[in-house]
Amino acid sequence: MFLPEGSKDDIGQVVANRFKVFETFRQVALSRNYTEISTPLVEYADTFTNDHVGMSLQNMLKWFNRDGAIEVLRPDWTTSISRALTNHHMDQHKWAYHGSIFRQEIPGVESRQVGIEIVQLPALLGESECLFLAYEFLNQLQINDVIVELGHTGIFEEWVTKLNLSEEQVDRLRNAMHDKRKDEVYEIAKQNGHEKEAEVLATLVDAYGPFEMIDEYFDRWEDQPKLISILKHIKQLGMTLRNIGIEDLIIDLGRVKNLPYYTGTLFRGFLKQNGATCFSGGRYDKLYDRYQLVTSAVGIAFDVDILAEQIRPEMKMEKFVLLLMMKH
Numbered sequence: 001m002f003l004p005e006g007s008k009d010d011i012g013q014v015v016a017n018r019f020k021v022f023e024t025f026r027q028v029a030l031s032r033n034y035t036e037i038s039t040p041l042v043e044y045a046d047t048f049t050n051d052h053v054g055m056s057l058q059n060m061l062k063w064f065n066r067d068g069a070i071e072v073l074r075p076d077w078t079t080s081i082s083r084a085l086t087n088h089h090m091d092q093h094k095w096a097y098h099g100s101i102f103r104q105e106i107p108g109v110e111s112r113q114v115g116i117e118i119v120q121l122p123a124l125l126g127e128s129e130c131l132f133l134a135y136e137f138l139n140q141l142q143i144n145d146v147i148v149e150l151g152h153t154g155i156f157e158e159w160v161t162k163l164n165l166s167e168e169q170v171d172r173l174r175n176a177m178h179d180k181r182k183d184e185v186y187e188i189a190k191q192n193g194h195e196k197e198a199e200v201l202a203t204l205v206d207a208y209g210p211f212e213m214i215d216e217y218f219d220r221w222e223d224q225p226k227l228i229s230i231l232k233h234i235k236q237l238g239m240t241l242r243n244i245g246i247e248d249l250i251i252d253l254g255r256v257k258n259l260p261y262y263t264g265t266l267f268r269g270f271l272k273q274n275g276a277t278c279f280s281g282g283r284y285d286k287l288y289d290r291y292q293l294v295t296s297a298v299g300i301a302f303d304v305d306i307l308a309e310q311i312r313p314e315m316k317m318e319k320f321v322l323l324l325m326m327k328h
Helices: 013-031 077-086 123-141 153-160 166-178 183-189 193-202 210-222 225-243 287-289 304-309
Strands: 042-044 063-064 069-072 093-103 110-119 146-152 208-210 249-252 265-271 278-283 297-303
Touching: 013 093, 013 110, 013 123, 013 210, 013 304, 042 210, 077 093, 077 110, 077 287, 093 297, 110 123, 110 304, 123 146, 123 225, 123 265, 123 278, 123 297, 146 153, 146 225, 153 193, 153 225, 166 183, 166 193, 183 193, 183 297, 193 278, 210 225, 210 249, 225 249, 225 265, 278 304
Parallel strands: 146 249
Antiparallel strands: 042 069, 063 069, 093 110, 110 297, 146 265, 208 249, 265 278, 278 297
16 A cells, blocks of 8 residues: 555556656657667666776665675666677667666656667767757757756876875765865865875866857866866767757866776756756766777766656647538
């Protein structure tokens, strides 16, 4: 009779909207030549907790099987698909999925997603395709008030290499940067006397705003060739998006990776109405290191429940009968 905290039954329009999101995504993905893929709901925990992936076992729904191995409900599509693709010939480059992931920190434990993974394509091409599909998909759903944010893991990582910090200190610094705790970022970064770099990292907390702001950092980092290369890549991606009509762009040059396998461009989509994150994604070439594969990989995932909330109910057609009276 009862459900775990956060879980609930859904009835009526909520379910209808959710199915509309699933079906619209499937139509868009197939029209763009994606191959559908599905992975098992139950996987071994080590698929997600190894050093290459770095997910926390604590946040997974887990149990011991009869052989003593830990099994989990799928907590992440990207990792699961990478495992599947390494067990099969990767003749295709574009993959589409839909279904749920399960993690303890998610409200209600279950998160319904649709998304794509792209492998073995040049970086800019793959990243552009992710956001082109997002643009078409959201337009089909008539969800147009979305802001796209662009960032890159390499900016933070490049400045961190200039510091002599332990792995534990780097993790603390990354978490502080993620949470925008400016004072803490500065204090951790300067621990070994690197005050100049600490000041730069602290200012990255505020390196968030209109896309045009990126030009300011070309001037600031003119003596940093790796950073200039990253800025050029972000700007090229942003200009490519504007060429197809994606005008609402912002940048966050202080974005950090939340999992070890992210290696480059990161992007998110926010609803203007309430700031909710309706999609997120990025580059994750490092994920395939576990399988001794050198490849490019990028993906994007959409939150089905958030998108379903934005869909307006369709007008129901009223049925009526015409009676024609014939005179003899």
